[in-house]
Amino acid sequence: MLINPAKAALIEIDVQNDFCPSYTLPSGEKIPPGALAVERGDEVIEPLNLLARTFADSGARVVATADWHPPRHVSFAGAHPGKKAGETVELPGTGPQVLWPDHGVQGTWGANFHERLDLRPVSLIIRKGFRHYLDSYSAFFENDRRTPTGLEGYLKTLGIDTVLLGGLATDYCVLYSALDAAALGFTTLVLSDAVRGVGLPAGSVEAALDRMKSAGITLVPSTGIVLGV
Ligand code: VGL
Ligand code: ZN
Numbered sequence: 001m002l003i004n005p006a007k008a009a010l011i012e013i014d015v016q017n018d019f020c021p022s023y024t025l026p027s028g029e030k031i032p033p034g035a036l037a038v039e040r041g042d043e044v045i046e047p048l049n050l051l052a053r054t055f056a057d058s059g060a061r062v063v064a065t066a067d068w069h070p071p072r073h074v075s076f077a078g079a080h081p082g083k084k085a086g087e088t089v090e091l092p093g094t095g096p097q098v099l100w101p102d103h104g105v106q107g108t109w110g111a112n113f114h115e116r117l118d119l120r121p122v123s124l125i126i127r128k129g130f131r132h133y134l135d136s137y138s139a140f141f142e143n144d145r146r147t148p149t150g151l152e153g154y155l156k157t158l159g160i161d162t163v164l165l166g167g168l169a170t171d172y173c174v175l176y177s178a179l180d181a182a183a184l185g186f187t188t189l190v191l192s193d194a195v196r197g198v199g200l201p202a203g204s205v206e207a208a209l210d211r212m213k214s215a216g217i218t219l220v221p222s223t224g225i226v227l228g229v
Contacts, residue, residue: 005228006059010163012052013165013167014168015113015167017112018104019041019169020042021041021042034103041196044168047194050222051166052118054227065127065151066125067128068128069103069129071105073105084099094135137176140184161187163186166190169196178217189218190212191222
């Protein structure tokens with residue numbers, strides 16, 4: 001698929017330690033799994049790095065997002081007495097909220113980008129979910145569906161009309177970012193080899209892919225992207 005680099009951006013969603021499994025550094029040091037490790041989540045890194053370098057070399061923008069929660073954030077099961085991770089609570093203004101283990105806590109190792117994610121091509125980092133009572137799955141709007149992150153303005157100011165999305169997780173932050181991108185009028189592509197899902201509840205990854213297709217979002221392998229006009 002031919003992409004005009006002057007009008008496209010690559011958006012790397014939440015490639016943070018807390019969403020990645022354990023791995024071993026070249027030095028032999030063992031890095032533990034993140035608090036909300038997505039199975040094979042680190043497999044998104046290589047395809048994203050390759051495409052990000054191609055984008056940056058062509059002058060195209062690369063954006064990385066990060067979950068950036070305060071301690072005891074409203075999305076953490078620990079902030080709701082008697083509730084466990086995986087359960088859902090009703091929140092005023094945002095509706096049902098899935099509860100998670102503590103993750104993406106500001107300033108912690110788990111909130112850092114994965115060691116192997118190449119940040120050199122990244123021109124903008126968007127942090128989201130930093131308000132105590134508001135979660136944010138999407139890179140564009142927080143979960144009240146009204147509070148913008150500023151990403152729409154950044155992209156539209158630059159004349160960008162096409163976004164390519166990869167990262168974690170397919171069924172949460174990638175899904176909501178892709179749906180918002182499409183609703184905002186961007187031509188939206190999700191990189192099939194550069195996303196991995198949580199899979200909670202069961203079937204959520206398949207459901208997410210169906211919702212994307214229904215919204216006119218195209219799933220393409222990163223290896224099929226060619227930059228040019
Ligand atoms: C995410 C659950 C909670 C994600 C973030 O990045 O998909 N999922 N917070
Ligand atoms: Zn989160």
